[in-house]
Amino acid sequence: MPAYKFVKSSYSGGNAGQECVEVARNIPTTVAVRDSKRPGGPILTVAPAAWGAFTADLRQPQQP
Structure with missing residues (x-):
């Protein structure tokens, strides 16, 4: 497994x-991507372009 260097999300308290x-x-x-409460648990891996599209969508204003 690659040596991932995880950082906590800036939105996490x-x-x-x-x-x-x-x-x-x-x-x-x-x-x-992983759950910080389960550092030894499963890891989701995605292509950088997919991650960029996902985070860009999260930044969009929510529709009612």
Whole structure:
């Protein structure tokens, strides 16, 4: 397995026990995502373009 370097989302609070996502973008062809409460658990990997589209969609205003 590649040596992913995970960082906690900037939207995650500093409190332990909160739902947090960690993202690793240190591998050029892959973005890895995991649950910070389960660092040994499953890792979702996606292409950087897919991650960019996903995060761009999250930044869009929500429709009623």
